[in-house]
Amino acid sequence: MAQQYPNALAVSRKLLRALILLNLVLGLLILALLAVSLLAEGPVMNALGVRDTAGREALIIGMRVVAILGLFAVPLAHVVLTRLKAIVDTVTVGDPFVAENAARLQTIAWALLGLELLHLVIGAVARLSSSDAQALYIDWNLSVTRWLAVLLCFVLARVFRHGSQMRDELEGTV
Numbered sequence: 001m002a003q004q005y006p007n008a009l010a011v012s013r014k015l016l017r018a019l020i021l022l023n024l025v026l027g028l029l030i031l032a033l034l035a036v037s038l039l040a041e042g043p044v045m046n047a048l049g050v051r052d053t054a055g056r057e058a059l060i061i062g063m064r065v066v067a068i069l070g071l072f073a074v075p076l077a078h079v080v081l082t083r084l085k086a087i088v089d090t091v092t093v094g095d096p097f098v099a100e101n102a103a104r105l106q107t108i109a110w111a112l113l114g115l116e117l118l119h120l121v122i123g124a125v126a127r128l129s130s131s132d133a134q135a136l137y138i139d140w141n142l143s144v145t146r147w148l149a150v151l152l153c154f155v156l157a158r159v160f161r162h163g164s165q166m167r168d169e170l171e172g173t174v
Contacts, residue, residue, distance in 0.1 A: 009092050016085040023081060027074035034067040055131025062129020062136045069122050078117070079111040101169075102161035109153035116146055 001153045037044045041060065050059055067094045082105040123140040
C-alpha cells in the first residue's frame with residue numbers, strides 16, 4: 001500500500017495561494033515598468049541595457065509589446081492557479097471526481113493553451129524587434145513538455161468528465 005502524505009495537500013494549498021498572490025504582484029510590476037518606460041523612456045531603457053544604436057526604437061517597441069503580452073498572461077495564469085486550487089480543495093474534502101473538476105481541468109487546459117500561444121508570439125516579437133546591433137534576449141525556447149501538459153489537461157478533463165458521469169450513473173442505480 002502506498003504511503004500517504006497528509007501534509008502535501010496543505011502545502012499545495014498554501015503554495016497555490018502564494019502563487020496566486022505572486023502572479024498578481026508580478027502583473028502590477030509589469031504594468032508599473034511599462035508605465036514608467038513610457039514616462040521616462042531614456043533612463044529606464046538605459047537601466048535595462050538598451051544601447052543607443054541602430055534599431056533602438058524597434059527594440060524598445062518590442063520590449064513594450066512583450067510587457068503588454070505579459071499582462072495578458074497574468075489573467076491566464078490566474079485562471080490556472082485558482083482552478084487548480086479549487087481542485088486541490090475538493091481533494092481535501094475527499095471528493096475530487098466531480099463534474100466541476102472536469103470543467104476546471106478543461107478551463108485550465110484552455111488557459112495553458114493560451115499561455116503557450118502567447119509564448120510563441122513573444123518569441124516572434126523578440127526575434128522581429130532584434131537587430132544586428134542589439135538583440136531582445138528573453139531566453140525563449142520551444143518546449144514539447146509544456147505542449148504535452150496542455151494535451152494532458154484536455155485528456156484529464158475528459159477522463160474526469162467520463163468518471164463523474166459513470167459515478168453519477170452508478171449512484172442512480174444503487
